[in-house]
Amino acid sequence: MAVAEVKSNRTASKEARRQQLIQATIKCISKRGIGGTTMSEVASEAGLSQGIVNLHFKSKDNLLNETLRWVAEEYKSQFEKTLEKSGPGPEDKLLALMELDLRPSVCDRHKLAVWFAFWGEAKAVPTYQRMCDAYDREYDEVIGRLCEQIIKDGGYQAIDARTVTEALSSMTDGLWLSCLISPKSWDRQIARDAVHGYLRAVFPKHFE
Amino acid sequence: MAVAEVKSNRTASKEARRQQLIQATIKCISKRGIGGTTMSEVASEAGLSQGIVNLHFKSKDNLLNETLRWVAEEYKSQFEKTLEKSGPGPEDKLLALMELDLRPSVCDRHKLAVWFAFWGEAKAVPTYQRMCDAYDREYDEVIGRLCEQIIKDGGYQAIDARTVTEALSSMTDGLWLSCLISPKSWDRQIARDAVHGYLRAVFPKHFE
DNA sequence: GAAAAATGAATGAATAGTCATTCATTTTAT
DNA sequence: ATAAAATGAATGACTATTCATTCATTTTTC
Structure with a gap:
């Protein structure tokens, strides 16, 4: 269950990136609820860009x-x-x-x-x-x-x-x-x- | 707590209409969750038209x-x-x-x-x-x-x-x-x- | 070993769709 | 006839998703 380390912005394993985004999602849900959680906010919480969540998870449902x-x-x-x-x-x-x-x-x-x-x-x-x-x-x-x-x-x-x-x-x-x-x-x-x-x-x- | 009766479509006291819409909201939340509950669906569940919810409740938050x-x-x-x-x-x-x-x-x-x-x-x-x-x-x-x-x-x-x-x-x-x-x-x-x-x-x- | 090409991850602007809200118009009751 | 209530089309804001482009790293070539 250890959260994989994220090295730099452009080099990170797929799995590490997914973990990072899941952690960001958890923070967003806690702050804004599921209804208030948007893909952009998750990305921004993770310090990454717009489309990143769809890249690593197919869809919001999947995330x-x-x-x-x-x-x-x-x-x-x-x-x-x-x-x-x-x-x-x-x-x-x-x-x-x-x-x-x-x-x-x-x-x-x-x-x-x-x-x-x-x-x-x-x-x-x-x-x-x-x-x-x-x-x-x-x-x-x-x-x-x-x-x-x-x-x-x-x-x-x-x-x-x-x-x-x-x-x-x-x-x-x-x-x-x-x-x-x-x-x-x-x-x-x-x-x-x-x-x-x-x-x-x-x-x-x-x-x- | 009795749910006020709704007589006809056009004659209903303001309070009765609000009750009717709240009942519809409860059904929607139960079926689709808060996230999936839309103003249109609430109105349609109540058998009324689009704008009705904003007429009786100022906003979705209020509803x-x-x-x-x-x-x-x-x-x-x-x-x-x-x-x-x-x-x-x-x-x-x-x-x-x-x-x-x-x-x-x-x-x-x-x-x-x-x-x-x-x-x-x-x-x-x-x-x-x-x-x-x-x-x-x-x-x-x-x-x-x-x-x-x-x-x-x-x-x-x-x-x-x-x-x-x-x-x-x-x-x-x-x-x-x-x-x-x-x-x-x-x-x-x-x-x-x-x-x-x-x-x-x-x-x-x-x-x- | 250095330069060039390939890889794959990230970006962010563009798209398409959804939804809350407004309001001019219509309907109904009195 | 008038007022109250309801309608539903129009508006504008927001959001998920897509994708052409950018970038850093790795691999290959000479």
Whole structure:
């Protein structure tokens, strides 16, 4: 996920240029929304000229799709790294993944604005919906497996892994919305407490 | 919040016409997103002519702002009605309000698409952000008061009303996102279980 | 090793299309 | 007949896309 280096204005690999333009697109979407993002502005944000975006991405639609893919992949790679490095128990992994969503590098208004911009168009643009849905499914599968293990491990009764998964992933998405809409009153510690409080309440043996 | 009746094509009160156009705008946003919503399409959706929207709303910006206000007011009136009619205990009111968010009339993809469309532009369009923030604050105040009463009533220790409020409102927002993005796998009962499971875990004396 | 040719990336002016907005005209209600 | 409301063609601004030209770098030739 490292952003390829851009050497000079005329010499840069195709891939590096695409990365540079995707980064510019992310900035534009965050500042002006998808509706307010124009090809010229993306080019100018990247310090390049008018036609450059059509040269590297066929069309605006394509640029936006690739940008969504990049954002989703960036998140996914952080998610996988966190999953791998945390542990050893499933409860440790679950907590680490929840905290990832609230880390300043992930839960940052500029990045959240991009996610919400795509979600906001998802019903109108089926490709966005399909892509978001696919990534969500992967996410839920991992969280679901961890919950199952925790439930089995703790012998919890009358708790359904899918329900807990839905509750947890919904909570973090909703906390993102709060951060986006009410940045003044949003408090990272309260967000963490909300998640942790839920985990403690549902899985007391693991999170007390 | 009743949608004013439109009698004939040429005789309709100014207010009725505005309502009619706002309804058309909601349909357009749901179908094509904010970016894809044009003044002509709104007019045509309403069965009226080109210039009509500029006649009744000064500009597109104004139309969108008024549409957001309408959507927020519609929700608010349902919220207040629910708050009033439920009870008697704060736990009954809280549960009723949570279930309101998951009712088919509220948690419906077409309506959710509109909310998310505005949220998706909120960072880029400060008027959207301010308005959403203001309505959110009212919501949180009511939920917060109910939680405080429940905590006091049950003598719950080490539970902070604000944290629970944030957790609950986030959860419902996140469940809305799931409904929007993954309608195929979304299950209203699981959503209800997620909310109810949280309430039971946090306020066992009230929700067992 | 230097000059010439080729390569491929970037530029930015031109094009075609879309859209919000305006307003002179038409329609309707009273 | 008059006022209010609606119409829809016209306008002007904006934007995605194209493409002929420019430029820096690399390769080839002698």
